Amino acid sequence: MEKQEIENLFKNAERGDMSALNQIREQFFRLAETDRGLIEVQSVLAKMSVNDFTATVKGNYSGTLADLAREVNTVQERLHHLTTTANHIALGNIGDLAEFKKIGRRSDNDEMVPAFTRMMTAISAMIADANMLSAAATEGGLSVRADASKHQGEFKTIIEGVNATLDAITLPVNEGIRVSREFSCGNFSARMNENVRVSGDLAKFRDALDGIGSNVSGAIFEITRVADAYATYDFTAHIDTSANLSGDFVELRTSLDKIGSEVSEAIGLVNAQVKNLTKEAGETATVLSQITAGSEEIAKNTTHVHENMEKGHEGISQVSKAMEDLAAAVEEITTNMENVSALAKKTKDLSTNGVSLSRKANDSMGRINDATSVVNESITEISAKMDEIGKIVGIIRDLANQTNLLALNAAIEAARAGDAGRGFAVVAAEVKSLAQESRASAENIETMIGDLQKRSNHAAEAVTTATTEVSTGSRDVEDTIRVFNQIVESIEQVSRNTEEVAAATEEQAATTEEITASVTEVTRLFEETEKESSDTAAATEESLASIEEINTAMGDVNKVVTSLTTEMTKFSV
């Protein structure tokens, strides 16, 4: 209510206005209520000022006072909520973060809710990293680190500290793992890296690992040296007593030294035996080579004997075969001789017959000769006549030619004479044609005569040839007769010889049989001898083979002894 309004109200009441008085009374009641409300609000705010957020405005007010009470209660409620959240955080419970994120901020100037949100987010991130690192370490993942840059202020320091702690443990442990792995691969020269800083309990760990490495490498070096010496046949080597071997290595050293001394002793014995063996093997080889030479000589001789036997046998076989052939031939000769006898007789008869026939032929030849000379004479005569005819025909042809010429001239004269000569011209033409005919006939005759002359010449030639042939034939026939006579003589000779041959052949057959019998006996003897000789050869070969085997075996022994000797020289005992 404005001051002027209140002044007016009081003025009206002074004038006795009842409504104004009522209005003033109402206003007083309202002021009393307001006063009561303000007192309650003041008490609540007083508690809140000392962080007591338990009290709230409980009175039932109206108007502005109701609004005030509601606002105060809201502040109380919010502060109480924040207090609860702070308590939750203090107890390690940041479950309110989601709710705060949801609220975001209550007004543009609200810093309270975002501050709480940021605080819880930072704490939550740190918790997450700490959880992550501890989980990884539990699983053995020592190389896992948290990202410190995600955190701020003291939180960052905390995470960095954790990382550093992990590094201080992880590096020596990793180095120890590496060295152990080298040891497991037999590399005992491996040592912890001196750049890796270790202290406290880890320093003990390092010293123990390096101790294993140096002890084992020393022992292995010494054992290797001795074993290498053994490998090169030097069994005089021993483990150096100055080498500080302990525990199981002591036993190993003792065993090795024992091997060396025992092997040395054994090899000494073997060496002596080998020398003996070499000497004896040499002697045996000499004896064996003498035996071999002897056996080979025997084998060679046996082979010669066998070969000669075979040759002899072969020769006798050939003789036997030849004798059989001879017997067959003698038989054939006998048969042939009989045939020859028969043929000879037949030939003689035929030859006698031939002689008489040839005589007859000779007579015929003489008669042919006579006839031929007659023919020859006739032909010569005919030829002469032909020549004469030819001459006559030539004369006729000349006459015809002359006549032809005369007729031609007569025709010319007649024609030149004109009508007066016309009759004469006819005669001239007639004469001319007659002359031409005569000439043609004469030419025909000439051709014929020519033909005839050719033929009679042929005939004359044929007759001459015949005469020659006949005289040749005559001579041949005479020769034939002479030959026939010779044949008869020869045949008689053949007959006589044949009889002689027959007699001789019979004798030969008897002799051949005797020889064959002897040869068969000789063959049998050869076969027996051959069998014996081949048995001998086989036996000799067998013994030779055995000697060969012994020789080979001996060679092997020699080889073994030689190599053994060579090997033995390698040992130093």
Place this chain on the structure above:
Amino acid sequence: MPAENRPDSRNHRAPADMPDKIQVVEFLLGKEHYAIDLYDVKEVVDYTAITRLPNTPAYIKGIMDLRGEITTIIDLRERLSVAAEKNTGGDDNRRIIVLDEKLTGVKMGIIVDDVLSVSTYDQSDVDRSSASIYNDDAAIQGIIRKKVRVREKEVSDLVVWIGISRILRDAGCITP
């Protein structure tokens, strides 16, 4: 050439009494039949020994004694460049046509391969139209169609009709 200078002009006068006929002597040169005017021919004689003359053209065969008269012999085959027929038995089988002295002025003969006949032809049998196209030097007067029967059929042999005086004059054997 003027008509009065033609040596054969007499031929056209001669048949005045029988104008439709010509009379010729036919002879053989090589394979072909030739003819000259009957009135240019004196007689036909056999070939006899001919005496050769020095330094004369090849067609002047030489000279011969014909019944006491020296006669110049011309080889017509040589003069007309006619090839000799093969298988003819040398000069002995050839004949000499002795020419009329009225034509030549001197005793003169021509050697031909054979003399065949004296023949008479109608003017209608003679073809003169083509004569002009032949070489003037051959002195062809016309071509005579000679009817011959060969196997029941009538065919024409062609006979070359030459003017002998023209040939001789061109050869310088007679003065015009």
